Amino acid sequence: MLFSDVAKVYPLPAGDVRALDGVSFRVDRGEFISIMGPSGSGKSTLLNLMGCLDTPTEGDIWISGTRIRDMSDTELTTLRRDRIGFIFQYFNLFPLLNIIENVTFPMMLKSGRDVDPERGKEVLRAVQLDEKLFTHTPTELSGGQQQRVAIARALINNPDILLCDEPTGNLDSKTGAGIMELMTELNRNGTTVIMVTHDQNIANYSRRTIRISDGRIVP
Template sequence: MVPAIQFKDVVKVYPLKAGDVTALDHISFEVEHGEFIAIMGPSGSGKSTLLNMMGCLDTPTTGDIFISGIGVRSMSDTELTNLRRDRIGFIFQYFNLFPLLNIIENVSFPQMLKSQKRVDEKKAVEVLRAVQLEERLYTHTPLELSGGQQQRVAIARALINDPDILLCDEPTGNLDSKTGASILDLMTELNRKGSTIIIVTHDPRVAEYTDRTIRIVDGRIAE
């Protein structure tokens, strides 16, 4: 089986007036389907750039990236958008929910982008139940929910289109330790059911939930 994610000698250079900055320096690794991985490293080490590359939000200067066997370097912007929409779910530290939409509408939004038609509310309810959000909250807006409840909604939204991969950027960074642990327990359960999950974090307690840790320092994977 082809890996969920494969980096082959990836370099990312950002040209700046003060001099070029090499954010990723000849990175190579693979993530297999069904893995649960933490990416750790100090500030400025290249973690965010690595996550952006895995999420097809940016493309390498040199080298190749494959998502479920699909090479991304030669893809058009439209093709990259469709790949992100159909194969990758994003979970962020700040939730990024729409404040004027209720919970069902927030979760259904990626469906609307994909189909351009009426959404399947039954599927939205299904994923909200999977993340254990109380049904009485489905018609509320995000600002009426706690941080932990909002993160559950964000996870449900990431799951709505059945992605191959979940990419998580400090998903417990804005939560207290107890709520953060419950979110990590939920992600562990999603992983047991087959989701491939990559978490970027600075917190070693988060990494304890994962199968392995990729450490990045100065744009390189630390052996």
């Protein structure tokens, strides 16, 4: 992934907001990177652009050698679905679906037909969730267990890149450490991990930190 002089401007009645201002950096395959900065610094905007949830106002972004500016909406949707996994602070699980159904939901979006629950079980075992919980709903799980389910869902389509927005923000320190050990293991196995966090202890799990302030990368 390559950002080249990327800017993002949001037009507002009171005046344009320049959320990112000339950001350039590279992420190599297999890296584990944390993004840190104060509230309003542009971290979430940066993550949205990395995940192709938004497009830059200026500059260019390349993912696996392809410039996203040149991709159609359909191609961007396919890229997000097949190559990028998303993990959020608030889990975003479906409360009426059981754990297997939650995890395999992205498979249904990809195939458009019935999915293989055994693949869901395989990924849930990989994130070390107790098998007796597989048929439970999210409300019956602890925060740490729900985050493991969310990670399994993000991994179900074998993404190249895992984007994490404050993945331990709603967890106690012990549970958060367990989640970060899991993320470290995923990275060791080849997954590129990019994580937004405000917690230096969490950022220490990464191999490199990008610091951002007022929409610009700072030393």
